[in-house]
Amino acid sequence: MAAKIKPLLVQEVVERHTLSILVDNEAGVLGRITGLFSSRGYNIESLTVADITEDEAVSRITIVTSGPRRVIDQIRAQLDRLVPVHSVTDLSELGPFVERELALVKVAGTGEKRVEALRLADIFRARPVDTSTQSFVFEISGSTTKVDQFIELMREVGLVEVARGGVVALSRGATAQ
Structure with missing residues (x-):
């Protein structure tokens, strides 16, 4: 009888990432973004939000989260698809x-x-x-x-x-x- 060979599970490296997200400054945007994280089981380690333009039209949301590379890529892609989101930048990948x-x-x-x-x-x-x-x-x-x-x-x-x-x-x- 042939022995069953169990596949090796490769442990993914968990990395800390700082995301800078520019969004329309309107009611409900923060809830939609945090809802995206919570509905998929992603943790937010730190979150700050502030208006960044003179006309108060755009806010910057800074989120610190951790996960394997594929999860961070998935988070970025899903954030990019939200309508009030102008841009998503992973500062951790960008450089200093x-x-x-x-x-x-x-x-x-x-x-x-x-x-x-x-x-x-x-x-x-x-x-x-x-x-x-x-x-x-x-x-x-x-x-x-x-x-x-x-x-x-x-x-x-x-x-x-x-x-x-x-x-x-x-x-x-x-x-x-």
Whole structure:
């Protein structure tokens, strides 16, 4: 009796991608785009939206997502087919790009913990935007990794809560994408 040979499953490499999507600035567009992701089981790791034109006609949606190459290609193709979408750019594939995230980090503590929180904030160039005798709210911006590291260190000195604004990104160079 011949032995059954099981096919080898090739594990696909999951990559992080930052998508810049230019859309008409109208009601329901964001819902249609996030609906596309959720109906197909794609995860959105970060999402930001803002008007980018003087006449408020166009918005930029920046989405950070992860997946195998074929899934990212499928997401892009499906986004391109939506009517209010002007363009979809995968900044991760385009080349060098600038990516930043903003977070507010509330830390409570007194004595040495308070001094340590201020010292760490100085190292990370986070600035206090609210202070009391018992707590701080720090504002930090930078790469997602930098924000993650700052939050992790603040856990040790009295992290209370965090609000993150999501990733914003633009390609480098003199041309618009």
